[in-house]
Amino acid sequence: MTDLTHANVKREMEVYGYDRVVRSHCRMCHGGCGVLVYTRKGRVEKIAGDPDCPINHGTLCSKGLASAQLAYHPDRLTHPVRRIGPKGSGRWERISWDQALDTIAERMLRYKTDCGAESIVMGYGTGRENEAVIYRFANYLGTPNVLTAGHFCYGPRIATSILTCGTNPIVDYENHPRCIMVWGNNLVISNPDCYKGEPFSVSLNRGAKLIAVDPRLTRIASRADIWLPLRPGTDAALAYGMLHVIVTEKLYDHAFVENHVHGWEPFCRRVQAYPPEKVEEITWVPAEKIRQAARLFAATKPAAIQWGVAIEQQVNCADNDRLLMFLMGLTGNIDVPGGQVLFRTPRIRNVGQFGAHRDLPESQRRKRLGGDRFRLAGNFAIINPKCVWDAILEEEPYPVKMLFFISSNPLLTRANAREVYRALERVDFMAVSDFFITPTAEMADIVLPAATWLEMDYIGDFWKRHGYLLPRRKVIEVGECRSDHEMLNDLAHRVGQGKHWWDNFEQALDWILEPMGITWQEFEQMDYVRGEVEYQKYKTRGFSTPTGKFELYSTMLEKWGCDPLPTYREPPESPVSTPELFKDYPYILITGARQPGFFHTENRQVPWLRELHPDPEVQIHPETARREGIREGDWVTIESPRGRVRQRAWLFAGMDPRIVSAQHAWWFPEKRDPGHGWAESNINLLTDNAYESCDPAMGATSVRTLLCRIAPEDGKGAS
Amino acid sequence: MQKPSLFIDAFYCWGCKTCEVACKQENRAPAGVKLIRIHEDAPREIGGRMQVLFGVTVCRHCEDPPCADACPVEAITVRSDGIVILDRDPCTGCGACLEACPYGAIGLDDEAGVAWKCNLCHHRLDRGLLPACADNVCLAHCIHLQTRAAASGAAVSGK
Numbered sequence: 031m032t033d034l035t036h037a038n039v040k041r042e043m044e045v046y047g048y049d050r051v052v053r054s055h056c057r058m059c060h061g062g063c064g065v066l067v068y069t070r071k072g073r074v075e076k077i078a079g080d081p082d083c084p085i086n087h088g089t090l091c092s093k094g095l096a097s098a099q100l101a102y103h104p105d106r107l108t109h110p111v112r113r114i115g116p117k118g119s120g121r122w123e124r125i126s127w128d129q130a131l132d133t134i135a136e137r138m139l140r141y142k143t144d145c146g147a148e149s150i151v152m153g154y155g156t157g158r159e160n161e162a163v164i165y166r167f168a169n170y171l172g173t174p175n176v177l178t179a180g181h182f183c184y185g186p187r188i189a190t191s192i193l194t195c196g197t198n199p200i201v202d203y204e205n206h207p208r209c210i211m212v213w214g215n216n217l218v219i220s221n222p223d224c225y226k227g228e229p230f231s232v233s234l235n236r237g238a239k240l241i242a243v244d245p246r247l248t249r250i251a252s253r254a255d256i257w258l259p260l261r262p263g264t265d266a267a268l269a270y271g272m273l274h275v276i277v278t279e280k281l282y283d284h285a286f287v288e289n290h291v292h293g294w295e296p297f298c299r300r301v302q303a304y305p306p307e308k309v310e311e312i313t314w315v316p317a318e319k320i321r322q323a324a325r326l327f328a329a330t331k332p333a334a335i336q337w338g339v340a341i342e343q344q345v346n347c348a349d350n351d352r353l354l355m356f357l358m359g360l361t362g363n364i365d366v367p368g369g370q371v372l373f374r375t376p377r378i379r380n381v382g383q384f385g386a387h388r389d390l391p392e393s394q395r396r397k398r399l400g401g402d403r404f405r406l407a408g409n410f411a412i413i414n415p416k417c418v419w420d421a422i423l424e425e426e427p428y429p430v431k432m433l434f435f436i437s438s439n440p441l442l443t444r445a446n447a448r449e450v451y452r453a454l455e456r457v458d459f460m461a462v463s464d465f466f467i468t469p470t471a472e473m474a475d476i477v478l479p480a481a482t483w484l485e486m487d488y489i490g491d492f493w494k495r496h497g498y499l500l501p502r503r504k505v506i507e508v509g510e511c512r513s514d515h516e517m518l519n520d521l522a523h524r525v526g527q528g529k530h531w532w533d534n535f536e537q538a539l540d541w542i543l544e545p546m547g548i549t550w551q552e553f554e555q556m557d558y559v560r561g562e563v564e565y566q567k568y569k570t571r572g573f574s575t576p577t578g579k580f581e582l583y584s585t586m587l588e589k590w591g592c593d594p595l596p597t598y599r600e601p602p603e604s605p606v607s608t609p610e611l612f613k614d615y616p617y618i619l620i621t622g623a624r625q626p627g628f629f630h631t632e633n634r635q636v637p638w639l640r641e642l643h644p645d646p647e648v649q650i651h652p653e654t655a656r657r658e659g660i661r662e663g664d665w666v667t668i669e670s671p672r673g674r675v676r677q678r679a680w681l682f683a684g685m686d687p688r689i690v691s692a693q694h695a696w697w698f699p700e701k702r703d704p705g706h707g708w709a710e711s712n713i714n715l716l717t718d719n720a721y722e723s724c725d726p727a728m729g730a731t732s733v734r735t736l737l738c739r740i741a742p743e744d745g746k747g748a749s
Numbered sequence: 750m751q752k753p754s755l756f757i758d759a760f761y762c763w764g765c766k767t768c769e770v771a772c773k774q775e776n777r778a779p780a781g782v783k784l785i786r787i788h789e790d791a792p793r794e795i796g797g798r799m800q801v802l803f804g805v806t807v808c809r810h811c812e813d814p815p816c817a818d819a820c821p822v823e824a825i826t827v828r829s830d831g832i833v834i835l836d837r838d839p840c841t842g843c844g845a846c847l848e849a850c851p852y853g854a855i856g857l858d859d860e861a862g863v864a865w866k867c868n869l870c871h872h873r874l875d876r877g878l879l880p881a882c883a884d885n886v887c888l889a890h891c892i893h894l895q896t897r898a899a900a901s902g903a904a905v906s907g908k
Binding site: 038042076077078079081086089090091092095096218219221227228232235247248249251252626627637638639641642681682683684 | 761762763764765766767769770771773774775780781783791792799800801802803873876877878879884885886887888889890
């Protein structure tokens with residue numbers, strides 16, 4: 031490890047009398063920034079960004095800085111508990127780890143014997159880098175059912191990029207794109223996946239052209255050279271409109287198309303269906319602006335698309351991802367410096383190998399819930415949540431008896447929350463591992479205390495595609511909390527899977543690192559490792575796709591009986607697809623705009639973070655507010671055909687007056703009753719999870735675009 | 750005398766509020782009291798197009814601070830280097846400084862009955878460290894400490 035010679039590190043230590051500083055890797059979100067953790071007498075006193083880290087260059091976000099407030103929170107669960115009252119009664123008793131894990135193991139083995147391993151569903155939320163270990167556990171247990179956010183978050187990018195060009199193309203901010211198209215993403219707030227706001231910000235300040243695609247005028251959209259405020263859910267049409275311009279004006283990279291593309295002719299025929307004038311009608315974006323954006327993006331080299339989850343939580347999930355990749359590819363920006371690079375992971379046993387997907391017997395794989403309906407998801411070990419709720423409630427196609435959620439709060443984060451509640455109420459047995467007893471955990475039989483990133487050793491960014499690996503070093507212990515990795519390693523022995531696991535989890539880290547010829551103890555002494563960086567690898571080796579080409583026409587999707595070319599589908603609820611419903615629910619509701627400090631359902635009990643944003647807020651255009659009799663700060667009701675919740679009005683003129691934008695994942699830990707207000711402001715009481723509303727290949731639920739009406743809560747609205 | 754001050758170019762602010770939490774971590778201001786505060790301004794037309802900008806509220810360390818004049822117990826003083834210090838020990842929480850501050854940059858801890866404001870992390874500055882908010886936390890790199898002879902204190906600019 032590099033000596034911490036940075037002047038202010040030494041000075042911080044002296045001035046404050048810290049006795050130790052640990053270089054580690056934050057995990058307060060999906061992100062992963064280099065951090066310095068200062069301690070005194072074994073207690074974390076200060077967290078700062080690591081100035082030498084190539085990911086964040088010393089900067090950090092509010093969540094990372096507040097990590098110690100999470101770790102030491104007085105409400106934190108610090109020992110296993112067993113429920114002693116009815117579900118949702120909030121009555122718990124402390125038990126030992128042995129009692130907890132033996133109970134869980136006994137249940138697992140019983141259900142496996144009686145109903146088959148597929149009756150046990152493992153689950154995680156946005157993933158605390160526990161995804162590989164959870165898949166490993168599930169695969170060796172023999173269940174094909176791991177319920178994650180993967181159907182509508184990141185999973186689609188991985189799945190579709192593997193189909194199209196072999197791996198996820200990552201924006202190469204280190205080489206400064208000259209044009210950045212930010213599409214459905216607010217990375218300066220969310221710092222998502224392989225990206226941080228800081229390098230984006232730096233590239234922009236160095237003069238990159240900026241195109242923003244967002245229904246809302248974010249600060250990014252404000253700074254854009256061209257802002258395309260599209261009608262929510264019409265991304266695929268807009269992307270096709272831009273591709274139409276690029277094809278008809280021959281702005282594409284001719285050599286790339288000639289030598290490295292599969293399916294050019296059928297793609298060109300399909301693209302003819304989307305001339306800019308028609309796309310204008312669909313998207314509300316003027317045809318001339320579509321042309322301008324397409325020309326700017328195609329003519330500026332290198333250019334890159336900064337995409338986000340908003341395009342995936344739609345009925346067009348997989349096709350949105352593919353169309354944006356087509357824009358990257360056809361403009362010659364794939365695998366070039368400053369474009370989007372197919373980075374290599376260092377030579378380790380990767381998440382796929384560690385996840386032991388090949389060791390799930392084929393007979394079990396075939397039982398994957400929804401695997402026949404959502405073929406793309408099923409082939410990437412991803413399932414649609416409704417399939418699980420149906421299996422619990424209707425026992426179709428077979429009963430699911432046990433849920434094991436690890437850092438997941440589906441009552442808040444999955445569509446149609448009433449149905450989720452009924453399923454959690456009904457399921458025979460549920461275990462949860464988390465930091466707090468969340469509304470979901472309140473429905474469990476056993477809750478295990480999970481460790482935060484400050485309390486574990488791990489290979490940080492193990493699963494990412496930017497090519498870096500960074501050591502996460504354990505700094506503290508809190509109560510009896512254990513990392514999910516250690517917990518599952520222990521549990522695996524108790525369910526008879528010990529031969530696939532280790533005596534302790536450090537040995538697993540050694541196994542992951544072994545191909546590089548280093549151990550965890552050695553890696554822990556390093557700052558980071560990075561895979562070899564090489565550009566335009568496809569020129570000599572082709573793409574890692576069945577044809578070896580960049581597949582516009584997907585041979586895999588064709589094989590699975592899906593449309594091999596992307597298409598635009600109207601959102602399942604919209605002024606166009608459901609005009610009758612639109613009369614009663616006259617606004618387009620979009621959900622899930624990210625707020626600083628929160629990571630989905632997390633951090634609402636962390637004082638420094640909750641203070642950034644005390645109440646759930648819904649953005650309403652001032653004209654709309656006037657029409658509905660709503661004033662700034664009023665509590666308003668938002669209602670869809672499925673439910674009604676309350677949030678506070680935030681009048682916002684930066685979007686079309688026909689749009690309303692509500693926040694997601696709200697609950698109120700300060701409410702001490704076991705429900706913790708989960709049904710008050712939870713936008714997923716309004717969202718729909720019908721199979722017909724989901725992406726046909728990926729099973730993504732359409733939680734971002736629906737119809738709603740709004741009214742002042744006091745009932746004195748205009749109508 | 751060189752005057753240290755914050756330079757914040759709010760044009761570049763993304764509204765991530767990291768500076769607010771960095772300040773909390775350092776100064777441990779009580780709940781509801783913010784020594785630096787980021788707020789999203791309502792969209793407005795600038796240069797022929799709609800713009801969203803973030804504003805920053807923080808003590809400007811005025812040359813002739815009205816808060817110091819208003820304080821009945823002389824808890825607010827101007828150092829020789831121009832930093833305006835609010836000493837919470839003598840403060841009675843009367844709130845006169847809050848009224849006097851033209852920028853709304855002073856907060857009141859109702860429970861303890863004391864006022865709080867940004868003292869430019871003078872306890873860090875005096876020991877060779879940067880103020881918490883300006884210590885390379887900002888992902889936009891838009892908060893810096895500057896030292897200059899000029900008249901005004903914290904410069905908060907827009908474009």
